[in-house]
Amino acid sequence: MEVIRIPRIMREISKELRFKGKSIGFIPTMGALHEGHLSLIRRAKEENDIVIVSIFVNPTQFAQGEDYEKYPRDVELDKEKLEALAIDYLFLPDVNSLYPEGYSTYVVVEGLSDKLCGIFRPGHFRGVATIVCKLFNIVKPLRAYFGQKDYQQSLIIRRMVEDLNFDIEIIVCPTVREQDGLAMSSRNLYLNEKERQSATVIYKALKEGERLLNKGEKPLDVKLKMHEILKNEPLIREIQYAGVYDPLTLEEVKERQNKYLLAVALKIGDTRLIDNLIVE
């Protein structure tokens, strides 16, 4: 595994690889790698000649007052995990090389970015679309891998790729969960033991929502039931959203349709957690 820190050098290496006809699979991450990330990497290894992983805690996707400063960083441990998977390149840029003085260009995906998480994290998806656009131009992948846990993010990136005519296949992989159902997330590291226990209620609410939808219940009733379950957990400080949404538009769904997105975002203490299920 080669570690590359300079964007221009990474871009040259990728260009050379593409020129040689190599397929590049790319997994952009913010580090603090867990089984979810590793599952994306394993999938990319199966499907591509070369696998490139980036680790970059992207400041532009953190809203004011969020956890940019304290976001978990453990590059040495991450490197060990990546070495064990024998990836080809780790792209590890610093903030100044990606956002130098005078930086002023942003990519905005309208509509989708203003819903669900976008309501509670102003500017978040602008930061995501911008950094992913930059990384795509640097890494020049044939395929890029994202986790379904960040469902809205994957939808926005697909939209950006199509709208801006990127020649990149976006592959969204299933959420990896702990044994008790909690979706893997770098932010789970913030939870103390009691909070970690209470966080299992998210998956319980989603699974109950899925069960009720499959039973034929109305989306609005399902939403109420999910809220009821979540409200019974005393450590939840704030339910940001929980309910039944359209998987393409992210609008709330009130009547029966073919496919649903069940999604939850909430805070336990200061820790913001999200999760979702697609129900067909």
Added chain:
Amino acid sequence: MEVIRIPRIMREISKELRFKGKSIGFIPTMGALHEGHLSLIRRAKEENDIVIVSIFVNPTQFAQGEDYEKYPRDVELDKEKLEALAIDYLFLPDVNSLYPEGYSTYVVVEGLSDKLCGIFRPGHFRGVATIVCKLFNIVKPLRAYFGQKDYQQSLIIRRMVEDLNFDIEIIVCPTVREQDGLAMSSRNLYLNEKERQSATVIYKALKEGERLLNKGEKPLDVKLKMHEILKNEPLIREIQYAGVYDPLTLEEVKERQNKYLLAVALKIGDTRLIDNLIVE
């Protein structure tokens, strides 16, 4: 010359060409080609294996109430001019193929886009940055050519290319002028004989500004003199801006410095004209 209308096909052709090691020079235009465009094409032909020209009147860069509908379109005449220069590909997409239903991604270059023309054409440079980003992903050029007449545009595109890590060289070529100094522009076609005559005052004001700056006069006095010259031309309906600016920040310059941008935007009848000079 091959005419390509489908973005996906253009992208495949360009990809194949790059893969074969061919350098691609690209000139994005809105058609109504004049000597200014043709000078960019000749330069691109000298410097690249393959020359691709696009013609696309981009709706997203026209502000409300502007001349999108009546913008001059004469594709047959344009094709003859391009055939005569023996370019390799004309990319001629339709609006729906570049902005299909549900389109929602925009590229914004903050700061620079809000100055000079940006004040009078809200959203204009967002539209420019977006379409250029799209065309760059489709055409995958090694070099792209722009005219200095649209100085602010070239500055914004350079900024976008650097910020979004595009691997493309931006080449800005000198403004081509009529014998009497009027900068070539597709919009000159809008002018009647009297208006066409009065439009020469723009270059006169710029040249007088240049002379005064070279003589050591203060930028503020130069600006006043330019306004005086322009105000003496009765057919000018509105001076949007005229003065001395910093060539990098586009801020108005009040004290002496090393390099200046002299720039003018005004309306003669309904026709908006711009021009500029760089003075060192």
